[in-house]
Amino acid sequence: MKFLRTHSSFLVIAMAIASQNLSSAQSTEMVAEIEGITEYRLNNGCRVLLFPDQSKPEITVNMTIFVGSRHEGYGETGMAHLLEHLMFKGTPTNRDIPKSMKDRGATNFNGTTWYDRTNYYETLPASDENLEFAIGLEADRLVNSFISGTDLASEMTVVRNEFERGENSPRRVLSQRIMSNAFEWHNYGKSTIGNRADIERVPINRLKNFYSKFYRTDNIMLVVAGRFDVTKALTVIEKHFGALEAPQTAIEPTYTEEPVQDGERVVYLRRVGDVSMVGAGYHIPSASHPDSVAVEVLAQVLSMRPSGRLYKKLVETKLASSATASADSGHDPGMLLCFAEVPPEGDVDKTKDALLATVEEVGQSEISDEEVQRGVAELLKRRDDLMANTSRLAIELSEWAAYGDWRLFFVHRDQLEKVSTSEVKRVAQDYLMSSNRTVGLFIPTKDPVRARIPESPSVEKMVADYKGRAKVAEGEVFDTAPDSVEQRVTRGQLKSGLRFAFLPKKTKAEKVLLTLNLRFGDEKGLNQGRLNDACDVVAELMVRGTKQLSYQQIQDKLRDLKANLSSQSGTGEASFRMECRREDLVAALDVFRQILREPTFPAEEFELIRTQQLTRAEAQKSEPQSLAVEALMRKLMPYEPTDIRYYPTISEQIERLKALQIDDIQKLYTQFFNGQNGELVVVGDFDSAEIQPILEQIFVDWKSPNPYQRIDMSARAKIASESVVIETPDKTNAVFFAGITLPMRDDHPEFEAMFVGNNILGGGALSNRLAVRVRQKEGLSYSVGSQFSAEPLDERATFMTFAIMNPTNRDRVQEAVSEEFARILESGVTGDELDKSKTGLIEQMRLSRGQDSSLAAILQKQLLTGRSMEFVKAREARIQGLTKEMVDKAIKTLVDRKQMITVTAGDFNGKPQADKNAEPSGDSDSK
Numbered sequence: 010m011k012f013l014r015t016h017s018s019f020l021v022i023a024m025a026i027a028s029q030n031l032s033s034a035q036s037t038e039m040v041a042e043i044e045g046i047t048e049y050r051l052n053n054g055c056r057v058l059l060f061p062d063q064s065k066p067e068i069t070v071n072m073t074i075f076v077g078s079r080h081e082g083y084g085e086t087g088m089a090h091l092l093e094h095l096m097f098k099g100t101p102t103n104r105d106i107p108k109s110m111k112d113r114g115a116t117n118f119n120g121t122t123w124y125d126r127t128n129y130y131e132t133l134p135a136s137d138e139n140l141e142f143a144i145g146l147e148a149d150r151l152v153n154s155f156i157s158g159t160d161l162a163s164e165m166t167v168v169r170n171e172f173e174r175g176e177n178s179p180r181r182v183l184s185q186r187i188m189s190n191a192f193e194w195h196n197y198g199k200s201t202i203g204n205r206a207d208i209e210r211v212p213i214n215r216l217k218n219f220y221s222k223f224y225r226t227d228n229i230m231l232v233v234a235g236r237f238d239v240t241k242a243l244t245v246i247e248k249h250f251g252a253l254e255a256p257q258t259a260i261e262p263t264y265t266e267e268p269v270q271d272g273e274r275v276v277y278l279r280r281v282g283d284v285s286m287v288g289a290g291y292h293i294p295s296a297s298h299p300d301s302v303a304v305e306v307l308a309q310v311l312s313m314r315p316s317g318r319l320y321k322k323l324v325e326t327k328l329a330s331s332a333t334a335s336a337d338s339g340h341d342p343g344m345l346l347c348f349a350e351v352p353p354e355g356d357v358d359k360t361k362d363a364l365l366a367t368v369e370e371v372g373q374s375e376i377s378d379e380e381v382q383r384g385v386a387e388l389l390k391r392r393d394d395l396m397a398n399t400s401r402l403a404i405e406l407s408e409w410a411a412y413g414d415w416r417l418f419f420v421h422r423d424q425l426e427k428v429s430t431s432e433v434k435r436v437a438q439d440y441l442m443s444s445n446r447t448v449g450l451f452i453p454t455k456d457p458v459r460a461r462i463p464e465s466p467s468v469e470k471m472v473a474d475y476k477g478r479a480k481v482a483e484g485e486v487f488d489t490a491p492d493s494v495e496q497r498v499t500r501g502q503l504k505s506g507l508r509f510a511f512l513p514k515k516t517k518a519e520k521v522l523l524t525l526n527l528r529f530g531d532e533k534g535l536n537q538g539r540l541n542d543a544c545d546v547v548a549e550l551m552v553r554g555t556k557q558l559s560y561q562q563i564q565d566k567l568r569d570l571k572a573n574l575s576s577q578s579g580t581g582e583a584s585f586r587m588e589c590r591r592e593d594l595v596a597a598l599d600v601f602r603q604i605l606r607e608p609t610f611p612a613e614e615f616e617l618i619r620t621q622q623l624t625r626a627e628a629q630k631s632e633p634q635s636l637a638v639e640a641l642m643r644k645l646m647p648y649e650p651t652d653i654r655y656y657p658t659i660s661e662q663i664e665r666l667k668a669l670q671i672d673d674i675q676k677l678y679t680q681f682f683n684g685q686n687g688e689l690v691v692v693g694d695f696d697s698a699e700i701q702p703i704l705e706q707i708f709v710d711w712k713s714p715n716p717y718q719r720i721d722m723s724a725r726a727k728i729a730s731e732s733v734v735i736e737t738p739d740k741t742n743a744v745f746f747a748g749i750t751l752p753m754r755d756d757h758p759e760f761e762a763m764f765v766g767n768n769i770l771g772g773g774a775l776s777n778r779l780a781v782r783v784r785q786k787e788g789l790s791y792s793v794g795s796q797f798s799a800e801p802l803d804e805r806a807t808f809m810t811f812a813i814m815n816p817t818n819r820d821r822v823q824e825a826v827s828e829e830f831a832r833i834l835e836s837g838v839t840g841d842e843l844d845k846s847k848t849g850l851i852e853q854m855r856l857s858r859g860q861d862s863s864l865a866a867i868l869q870k871q872l873l874t875g876r877s878m879e880f881v882k883a884r885e886a887r888i889q890g891l892t893k894e895m896v897d898k899a900i901k902t903l904v905d906r907k908q909m910i911t912v913t914a915g916d917f918n919g920k921p922q923a924d925k926n927a928e929p930s931g932d933s934d935s936k
Contacts, residue, residue, distance in 0.1 A: 037247055041472075043419055045480035046406070049243065053255035054227025057246055058406060058415060060234035062399040064484020064517045065859040067116070068235035069400040070143035071130035072151065073407035075230075076223035078201040079124045079263055079340065087203015088211060088219050090122040091161075091168050095216070096129060097775065098160040098785075100153040103146055107775035112845040113139055114852020117400070118774070122201050125340045126411035132400050134856050135236035141245050147231065148249035156220050158213040163788030165208060166815075171791040172202050173741040174813055177632070179282050184346065186276045187290045191344060191447040195267040225256045230410045234403035236486070267292070267342065269461055274447040281739035284628040285351040287361040289368060290447045291440050293345045295465040296338040296412040302424040303432040304440065308336040308345060309384030310376060310433065311368065315560050316383055322367040323349050324617060328360045330624035334368075340412050342462045345440065352620055353627045365448065372437030381430045386568040388425055393571045394588075396481050397518035413468030419477050485515035489858035491882035498868065498878070499697060505708040506685035510868040511697045519591040521693030522861045523601075524869060527583045529681040531718035536653040540681075541580055542665045543673040546618060547682075548578035548585070550674060553614035555603040560614060563600060572597045574604075580653060581720055583682075591694040595703065602707045608678065615671050626663045633737045633744045633914035634813075635659065640733050641746050644910040645807070647725060654722060684708030686717040688872040690865045723804035724750040730907055735914035743816040743915020745823060748809035749908045755799040755806075756880075761887045762899035763797055763806075768846045769838050770829070770900070771795025771810055778833065783812060783825050790814045790822060797903065801874045808903045816915040823913070830904045837897035851885050 040048040040056075049057040077089050097106050097120065110118045110131055118131035129147060133139040175181050185200050192198025202208075231250065233242050270292055294300045311319050312334035319332035329349035337343045347368055351360045395402050409418040445460035488494075499511045535541050552574065553560045567574055572589035574597075585605075589597045629635035639659060648655040657665065684707070691700065728750070737743075753760065771779035771794040783793045790812040799806035814822045838846075857863040871877060 037243060037251070041416065043416055043475070043477035046415075047239075048415070051226070051247070051251050053251065053253055055250045055253070056230040056410070057243075057250075058230060058232040058403075059239055059242055060232065060399060060403055060406075061237060061239060062234060062483070062517060063236050063486045064515070065399065066135045066236055066487065066489055067132050067400070067856055067859055068135045068140055068143065068233065068237050069130060069132045069403045070140075070147060071128055071232040071234075071403050071407055072147040073126050073128040073230045073232070073410060074151075074224055075126055075228050075411055077122055077124045077126050077411070078199055078203075079196045080223065081196060081199070084207055085211075085215065085219065086199050086207045087168070087172075087201070088207070088216060089127050090202055091165070091208060091211065092156070092216060092220055093120040093122045093127050093129075094164045094168055095156055095160055096120060096150050096154050098155055098157070098164070100149050100155065102149050102153065105776065106146070106150070107773075107780070108845070109142070109146070111773045111776040111849045113142065114849050114856055115774075116853055116856050123339075123408075123411075124197055124201060126407065128404065128407055130404055132235075132856075134852050137238075137241060140233070140237050140242060144231070144233070144242075144245050145249045148253060151224055151226075151229065152253060154220070156213070156217050161211075161213050161216065163786060165211075166788035167784055167791050168202070169205065169208050170742070170789075170813060170815060172205060172208060173815055174791060175202060177740055177742045179278070179280065179284070179286055180348065182280070183278050183286055183288050184348075186278055187288055187346065187447050188344065190274045190276045191270070191290050191292065192267055195265050195341065196263075197267075197339070197341065197343060223260065225260075226250065226253050227256055228260055230407055230415070232403045232407055234399045267462075270445050270447075273443050276447070281631060282628070283630050284353065284624055285355070285357045285360075286348060287351065287357060287364055288346065288348040288448070289365060290344040290346045291368075291442075291445050292460060292462055293336060293338055293343055293436075293440050294462055295340060295342050296409075296421075297340075297417055297465050297468050297471070298338075298342075298463060299424060299466070300432075300436050300439075300463070301336065301338050302421060302428050303436040304338075304345060305336045305388060306381055306384040306425070306428055306433050307371070307437055307441075308334045309387055310371065310380045311347065313383060313387060313564075315564070316380065318367050318371065319347065319349065319364065323360065323363055324620075325613070326363075327352065327616075327620060328355060328363050330620045332364070341465065350624055352624055361448065365443075365446070369441050369443065369446075372434060372439075372441050376430055376434045376437070378430050381428070381433050383565060383568065385425060385428060386565075389422075390568055390571045390573075392422060393518065393590075394573065397516070397520045399517065413465075414472045416472040416475050416477075417468065420471055420475060481518045483515075484517040487514055487859060489855050491878040491885070494858060494864070495878035500872065500877075503684075503689070503705055503708055505705075505711060507687055507689055507708050508872045509689040509691070509704070510872055511695075511701075512690075512692045512864065512868065513695055513697055514693065516694045516861065519694040520588060520861070521591055521594055521691065521695045522865055523587045524690045524865045525585045526688045526869060526873075527585075527682065527684070528581060528686040528719070529583070529683060529713065529717055530581050530715060532653050532720045534681065534715050535581060535720075536651075539665070539669050539673040540677050541653055542669050543677040544578055544580050544582075546578070546615070546622075546669065547674050547677055548576035548583040549618055550610050550615055551583075551604050551608040551678075552576050553618075554609045554611040556607040556609060557603055558600070560611070563604070566600050567597070570597050570600075572600075574601070581717075594695055594700065598700065598703050598707070605684075605707060606711065610671060610675055610678070612671050615674065619666060619669065623663060623666055626659055626666065629659050631737055631740070633735070633740050633742065636735050636737065637744045637746050637912045637914040640735060640912045640914075641748055641809075641910055644728065644731060644733070644912075645748060645750050647728065653720060681713050681715050682711075683713040683717070684711030685713075688869045690868045690872070692861045692865045692868070719802065721803060722800065724752045724806070728908055728910065730909050731911070733910070733912045734917065735912065736916070736918055737914055738916050738919060740916045741815070743814050743819055743913065743917070745812045745814065745819065745826070745911075745913050746809065747811075747826070747909050747911040748807060749903075749905060749910065751799075751806040751808070751902065752804040753799055753806045754804055755801050757799065757806075759895075759899050759902070760799055760806075761884060762891055762895045763808075763903055765843070765846050765850065765888060765891055766838065766896045766900040766903060767795055767797035767808065768850055769842050769896075770833055770904075772797065773846065773849065778829050779810065779812075779826060782829050783822060787821070787825060789818050789825065793822075793826075801870055814915075816917050816919070819913055819915065819917060823911075830906065833900055834904055837900070838893060840893060843891065843893055843896060847888050847891060851888055854881070854885065
């Protein structure tokens with residue numbers, strides 16, 4: 010076995026040991042090792058990436074098939090995506106994949122399809138058993154999936170419902186129209202989800218042929234990441250994937266090449282809606298081409314907020330409420346897409362002209378080093394965040410493999426660090442021109458200027474001798490058991506009165522997370538004037554400027570520190586979340602201090618935020634889901650308009666936002682904000698003794714003239730059952746919601762029984778009664794399920810069920826949900842359901858504590874309630890001790906249809922659409 014050179018002698022020794030342990034597995038060859046990630050190849054062509062990370066108690070297995078919409082032929086649009094859905098219908102060995110995932114406590118499992126690839130992944134608690142299960146499952150469904158006519162009949166309508174959901178989004182449809190006009194021949198111009206007729210009519214034999222053609226060992230890459238033993242993993246992979254037969258003939262590569270665009274193209278989209286939008290697309294090189302890096306930075310120069318040129322020229326001048334630009338390339342040349350959302354009173358033509366002028370002037374104007382450096386810093390920060398998340402990185406590497414080779418991910422980083430201002434200006438000149446844009450009209454010109462997209466380079470040559478760099482810092486093996494976590498936590502109170510919890514631990518890439526919840530005001534004080542409305546804006550405006558730093562300077566400092574800071578606020582509460590590396594924590598805390606203690610609330614930034622929020626609100630006025638949620642919440646929270654807990658309509662929200670003044674926000678901050686009440690949590694790689702004095706100084710002497718008193722949000726008296734129907738014309742996707750509220754907290758004796766009961770009924774991914782009936786068997790909805798939650802301090806719990814559907818299927822969906830309610834009320838849960846649900850939920854709870862964000866949320870709630878990890882331990886014990894009788898009784902309380910509020914929204918009075926929930930044309934499989 011030939012070894013690649015590396016700068017780390019430790020890695021050489023480790024790989025040599027692995028080689029000795031696997032000396033008997035002659036069919037496995039090591040191909041390359043880059044920064045702790047190793048590629049192997051089996052004799053049958055199967056590619057394998059192993060990425061060990063001991064810092065989190067989980068494993069992610071991702072199988073990528075190198076087939077996407079780019080590979081589809083005539084009449085096959087959407088076939089790769091439809092096949093992805095059928096791959097969850099099981100094999101003779103694994104008949105119920107969603108249930109198997111749920112039973113093993115999978116926190117995340119799914120499949121996705123894009124232009125160049127389809128992937129299937131699952132994240133499970135780390136164990137040898139789960140490792141073998143996940144690898145064995147992917148090898149099994151690679152070659153043994155049913156792909157039956159019966160499953161196609163039901164899943165086709167689910168995919169069609171997913172198609173209809175996308176048709177409700179003006180941005181998504183406009184983007185697809187631009188792509189389909191920009192690409193005359195190449196399949197990048199076709200939507201991955203496919204053509205409606207192809208989805209509905211695809212014969213099962215063509216789908217089976219597609220499966221056999223592309224789902225084969227020499228057309229996949231298997232990625233295993235997380236806490237596992239490399240030798241064991243390779244042995245298991247050899248056992249399951251190595252046993253699969255190698256294909257006899259090679260797959261024919263795609264060869265369609267889009268010709269050079271020879272003139273501007275314009276497309277108009279007219280549909281019901283409330284907010285106008287303009288967009289433009291420009292052809293750019295493939296992801297593997299060296300120019301793609303400069304194009305990516307160019308997109309940042311255009312779209313970054315607040316320094317981006319589109320932001321400056323369109324948003325700050327109020328020609329647009331938002332403006333974006335993104336470079337979307339793949340295995341083949343792609344598009345740079347720009348969009349601007351027009352305010353309700355805006356001028357679409359003026360916005361379009363301004364967008365095109367701004368984009369196409371970049372190559373003719375000066376681009377500063379600062380703009381380029383800022384864009385590079387932002388992209389590097391995103392990569393830094395990705396490197397710290399093993400499961401996300403595992404999936405990202407397979408995306409680059411679809412572009413040509415997974416090592417391009419690191420090559421791209423190196424190129425990004427070296428990109429120059431002159432390169433960015435050159436690509437702007439080369440590609441951002443009117444003849445290369447799609448906004449067709451043929452315009453004769455004497456001397457046409459055309460953008461010629463270069464051929465993709467040889468990826469094999471680019472990565473042949475690439476070695477990469479040293480691995481990022483490893484995290485520790487963290488024990489998520491409640492007792493172990495409790496031993497690591499330090500709780501206390503700052504001198505200001507603010508409660509804190511510290512949990513230091515070694516993390517991947519030395520990341521540290523800080524979360525802060527500030528609590529302020531009382532019911533009477535915040536209900537004065539427009540202060541309650543100011544609560545919704547104040548936190549976002551705090552990060553827009555301080556006494557020493559402008560909004561741009563704040564963003565630049567955070568970017569330089571590779572720190573992420575977000576904020577949000579509502580009635581009586583403001584929340585902040587900051588993540589950075591250990592070495593930058595002190596510097597990041599100084600920026601955080603200025604934001605908390607020295608905000609200036611710039612009037613111009615307030616107007617921009619107001620415009621953005623008004624635009625979003627206007628866009629919701631005709632959206633079925635927004636209107637349905639509004640109607641349901643107003644029924645479940647029946648307060649008078651004068652009450653601070655009143656749930657306003659979308660129109661009322663718009664009027665309140667228009668009336669809000671900058672003085673209201675400044676008054677809210679001055680009169681009510683303080684550093685005395687709230688919860689501060691720090692989790693990750695930090696020194697408690699170093700940061701506690703800094704935190705003391707941030708909050709010292711921060712008091713408010715008005716005291717804090719929590720506003721009670723307990724459930725009201727029983728609410729009578731009611732059915733609400735909302736008409737939304739020209740919307741091809743409809744929604745269904747039903748819910749009740751209960752006067753109980755999350756420490757109620759029946760909480761765990763209700764929690765488990767909901768999980769069985771509708772809460773467990775695709776493996777629950779509602780999903781099995783409505784989606785899996787009848788194919789009526791892409792998304793269906795239920796939710797149950799309870800507050801820790803208020804006597805308020807909420808149970809809600811939901812589904813999306815074609816409007817013509819409304820009655821069938823409601824009937825199916827009602828029948829499932831009746832069935833579980835009559836017969837209760839089964840013993841097997843109960844055992845699997847209890848085990849799966851406890852595994853999910855334990856696995857979630859391996860995520861710093863989830864752990865911080867748990868500690869924050871414990872500070873609020875005065876609890877400890879003993880409460881978590883007791884909850885797991887109570888779940889484990891649940892009986893069928895206890896859960897059956899709880900479900901009768903949850904599914905109380907005498908109090909259930911039901912809301913449906915959609916185009917129910919429009920022209921009926923034929924429901925094609927029948928066997929597709931062509932041959933079918935009787936299995």
